[in-house]
Amino acid sequence: MVDGRLPQAYTTAGSASFLEFLQGHAPDLVPGRLSAAAGAAGTPLAPHGTTIVALTFEGGAVLAGDRRATMGNVIASREIEKVFPADEYSAVGIAGTAGLAVELVRLFQLELEHYEKIEGSLLSLDGKANRLSTMIRGNLGLAMQGLAVVPLFAGYDLDRRHGRIFSFDVTGGRYEEHDHHSVGSGSLFARGSLKKRWRPGLDAAGAVRVAVEALLDASDDDSATGGPDTLRDVYPVVATVTQAGYLRVPDAELAGHVAALLDERRALHRQAHPAPSTDPEAAR
Incomplete structure (x- = not known):
């Protein structure tokens, strides 16, 4: 700001796209243009996040993600959040390099608020899905x-009146x-669970339970996917998107689903593998 006035770039008519404005006037701030020169001589491993699941139900969609970020074979974080509201009627979950992904989501x-x-x-x-596609290509x-x-x-389509998912x-x-x-390293196991548990006519509560179970199944077989941590009270981030908007499911509700599962x-397990008897007579 010079002499109390905004730079000319801010007062010049142009596209409704904030991304295009940024590319034209501050390209160094676009995630895809971030310099990777520092890593040319061997960049240290960056934290990666997985796994994200999404499913539709009667009246909307559910998006859920575990809380673990890994750096090679090391757990970098047990509490990273991978599901965010994109705007009032949509949500985005991230898998991949955590730092870049969070910056891209922001x-x-x-971009959506500017539009x-x-x-x-x-x-x-x-249109939102197309905007996100362009940013990923960058x-x-x-x-x-x-x-x-x-x-x-994932989001609620106000025109079609139902939830939709885009990968x-x-x-x-x-x-x-x-x-x-x-998507993510545990997606193979999560997808198998979703195929078995998803059914037409699910309500929001039923869809949330299916999402939590899919993440639980993924964490059982994929070391990069973190399961619910009842010791630290760390549960997946789960959100529903309906005609009423974006709503994050409270941890108390998720704890109930996890405990039941x-x-x-x-x-x-106990039925399939009963504990051996300690009665000496029975052992004869």
Whole structure:
């Protein structure tokens, strides 16, 4: 700001896209342009986050993510958040290089807010997915160096009146998924769980339970996916997106689902593997 006046860039008419404004006037702040020169001589491992699951239900969609970030074979964080509101009617979950992913999500949130202020209306759900696709494509250079970001996007379509899910690849390719989907290192195990547990007609509570169970199954087989930590009271981040907007599910509700699931599995395990008898007579 010079002499109390904004720079000319801020008063010049242009696109409603905040990303295009940033590329034109401050390209060094775009995540895809961040310098990787510091890592040319061997960048230390960056924390990575997994696993994200999404599914639809009657009246909306659920997006959920575990809380573990790994750095090689080391747990970098047990409490990282990987699910964020994109705007009032959509949410985005991140898998991949955690630092870049969080920065990309923040820029995506600004992009949607900027569009709404400039145009005076919300961007369509397809439009939001396309914007995110463009931003991921801008990170392709770093993705080729191993610093990839692969988000999962879900929202409530105000025109079609139902929840929708979009997945992406590192080149920015956008794909609409139906019923459910998962990304991240534990996605193979989570997807198998979703196939078994998802069904048409699920309500919000039922969909949340299915999402929690899918993450629990993924954590059982994938070391990079963190399971619910009842000792530290760390539970997955789970959010629903409906006509009423984005709503994060309280930890108290998630704790109830986790306790019920663990009780069921404990009972099945004991039934399949009964404890050996300690009665000497029975041992004869």
